[in-house]
Every structure is written in C-alpha cells, then in structure tokens.
Amino acid sequence: MAFVLAQDISVDFPLYHGNHRSLKKTVFAAASGRLGRDGHQRPVVQALRDINFTLRTGDRLGLIGTNGAGKTTMLRTLAGIYEPVRGRVEVDGSLNALLDTQLGMNPDLTGRENIMLRGMYNKFSHRQIRQLEEDVQDFAELGDFLDLPVRLYSSGMVIRLGFGLATAVNPQVLLMDEWFMAGDARFLAKAMARMESVVRGAEILVLSSHQVAAVSSWCTRVIWMDQGRIREDGPADEVLAAYLRAQDDGPEAAPAGKQSVLG
C-alpha cells in the first residue's frame, strides 16, 4: 500500500544574486555586524506555504496553477529533492519522479551509458540493466544513436530517450511534470499508450500541469496552487471548473508569475 503525506509544508527559496553569492561580501557584512540583519533581510521566494494533503492507493492527483504557482517545487519536495523548512513529507512506496526531459542525463555520455547509470541508481542487477537497455531501445527507436553522445541528439530524440527511460520502470508513486506532453504527433500517440500502462501500474499519481485538459483526463482529484498555497482542493471537475472561471475573470483573480510571491 503506497502512501504520500504532506504535512504543513513550507519551502523557502533563498535568492542569491550578486552579493549573496560572494564570500567576501558575507565576511565584510559579518565583520561590520550586519550578518544577523542580513540573514533576515536576504530575499527569499516563499515557494510553498502550509501545504497539507494525504494520498492513498488509487489517488490520481493533479496540481494545477499558473506558472510560478509552486507546482514544480511541490513535485521536487515530494520527491525529496528539496527539504522543507517547516513541516513533513512522508512517502511510502517506490517513487519515480519525471521532472524534466533531461532526467539528470549527462549530455556528454552516450544514450546507452545514461541508461546504465539510471539502472545503477535503481540498484538494478546487470541482467535488469540489459533489459532496461533493450526496452528503452525498442521504445525510443534511436538505432545507432544510442551509442553516440546525447548532446548530438535532436530535441525529439532526447525526449524519446528520456521518456522511454522514465517510463521503463514501474513505481508505486509516480510524480510527473507536464513535459511528457511534448514531442511530435506520432510519438505522442505511442507515448500515451505507454504512459497509460505506467499510470495504471502506479498506485499513486501526482501530475503537475497548467493544461486543464491533461489534468482532467488523468486525475480524479485536483489541487489548485496559487502563490505557493493551496487555493482549492477537491474532486477534479469541481476544482477545474473553479480554476477555469477564475482564469476567465482576468488576471486579478489568478495572478501569474514568480514576482508576485517575492517575500
């Protein structure tokens, strides 16, 4: 039984530009007794605020909101990449996070080497890694390109490789950003079929998107994120309807952009 808990989560992003990156400036600030004040005055983006929800087996959660509403940060926090400054994340069950097409691939390595590294990260045996390789090879149709560095690939090829790799394992908890919607039409049809089998296999899905259509076709429950907070949480059709209404009402109702959350 898989299980995801988000309890009172807050995540702050320190904004390091110019001075805050410099050791010299920090040392001089400390020497002149300004460090304490500086520590509090350092600009932060309040990326997430007071997030609470629980997901159990069978839940298909959609995260919707404008750019900068905190969707991707939410996924990264659930994946354990960002540790919250307050609150608690608990995930029980194997987890796979599909956050971007690059998936941490090293562009200088060949496709095959990247697949091998991914397999090792999952602690696969040699046999399992070979199987992973074959599976991705079949799906991505890269042919001889598999033995060339990834930086030589076209963007479509990178997406096929990333997608094939990401969907070749079957996690209990699947965290997914909307990038998987990219790609050419022929690929999309094939990708959808494969995606469906992964989603079916997963016990819990969290999908982040600002496209209402994608969320309504995959999800049963939707959380509407706005400026790092949960604005609404409920059954997919209700929340999506409210979200669409707010979008129609103009930008005041659903402010966009990271600037608005500068604290």
Added chain:
Amino acid sequence: MDHAIEPALQHLPGTHMDISAEAAENGWQRLAAEDVQGGLALWRLGLTLGWLDIKLRYRGSVLGPFWLTISTAVWIGAMGTLYAALFHTDLHGYLPFLALSLVLWTALSGVVSDACNTFLQSENLIRSMRMPYFLHAIRVVVRNVISLAHNIPVILVVFWLFGSWPGRHALWVFPALLIWSVDAFATCLLLGALCARFRDIPPIVGSVMQIAFFTTPIMWRPEQLGGHGWWLPLNPFNALLDVARQPLLGISPGPAMWAAALGYSAVFCLGTWMLFARVRGRIAFWM
C-alpha cells in the same frame, strides 16, 4: 501489439522516505550519517560515474589518460635536472625524492581543486532526483584515484633507473593512503558545499594551494631549511605528504609524523562533518 508499448516494466524496490523539518533540526547528524550510508550503498554507481568522467575527459585522444603519465614524466625529468643543478645536489639522491613528492602533490592538489565542483558539476542530477550527496564525493575521489594510478609507472621507472627500491617500509604507504582517502572524501564534502554556496571560493582555494606548494617540502628537502624550519610542523600538508612519501623512500615515518597526520586529519574531518551535516539539506537550494 507493438512490443514497445507493452508494459515491459520493471519494478523499483520499495522505499520509505520521511523528511521533516523537525527531524532536520534535531537529528541533523543522523540524517548526514544516513546520507553517507546511502552513498556507500550506491558505490557501484559512484565508481561508474568516476570512471566515465575519466573516459569522457580523454575521449577521442589517442593516448587517453596516459597523457598524464607522459606529462608527469616530462615535468619530473625537467624539474629534477634543473633543481639538482640549482641546489648543487646529485641527481641520484634528489630525483626519487622529487618524483614521489610531485606525484603525491599532484594527487593531493588535484583532489582539492576538483572537490570545488563536487556538487556544482552534478547540478542536473541533484535537481532531478533524490540522491545521497556522498555519492558525488565518491565520484570525485574515484576519478582522482584513477588519475593518481596513471602516475604510478613514472615512480616505478624512477625506482628502476636509480635502483632506489624502498624495501619493506614501503608497506606503510597503505595506512597513509587510507588517511588520504578519508581526507579526500571530507575535502569533497567541505569544498563541494562551500563552493556551491559561495562562488568565489575556487580562486581562493587555488591561491592557497599555490602557496602551499612552495611552503611544503616538495621541490626542496626539510633539511635545506637548516635552522629556519621551526614552522614546518604547523603546515598540515607537510605531515600528510611525509607519511605517504617516507615509506616509499625506504624510511619509516616515525610516531610523531603519524600523530601529526592523524591529528590534522581528525580536526579537519570533524570540522567538515559539522559543516556538511548542518548544511546538507540546503545544498539543493544552492544549485
């Protein structure tokens, strides 16, 4: 149906993840210990990453990493002849000393400068999946060990040319290298974290290492200082270098030198641990 779209899926091993701000506040040392443990559990990935780094660096070059061997050999040959003349010593006694010193120093300063990129270089990985930070330290140490290994032939050739085989004392190099590797991991965690946070650290590290090169007995022997060498024990690099170099020159380093090397390493590792454990959860935000 097309094979590719069938669920040929492999199951991931089940895991339990529990991250809370409260635990990070009270159990930061435990979490850091778990990080190191998790990194060690992924040693196979760490080895491969380090190996691929070396492979990538020399991809498309005919001699590959043996360029390292050649450039070290040329360097030692040139410096050896020049400095033997400058110091009025005979090449026979000086060159084995210089060869060992330069190879060991190259390894040490190599780790230090490479350590600055420990986390920055893995930015892609760090931002796309949860991974123990210690894994990146393993990667850096592995690729530096491989580099060091390519310089071993130079040492062997010098031993052979000058007939200066060190004898059974040489075995003491192994405990010394153990201290070196623990320090290397610590250096990666410390400088990796500091350089991720403060981007002006690498040039500082570079100039410190340059000064250290001249103030540590590498080109010159401690005896040459005569009565002016009182400060030498204050240089941690001196002790570290000596415990690894003396055995290979056929000398047992002696308890004082071991104590100094162990003492400096212990202080360094402890300091690193306190800092790394404190900031571990923040590193992802510094990318």
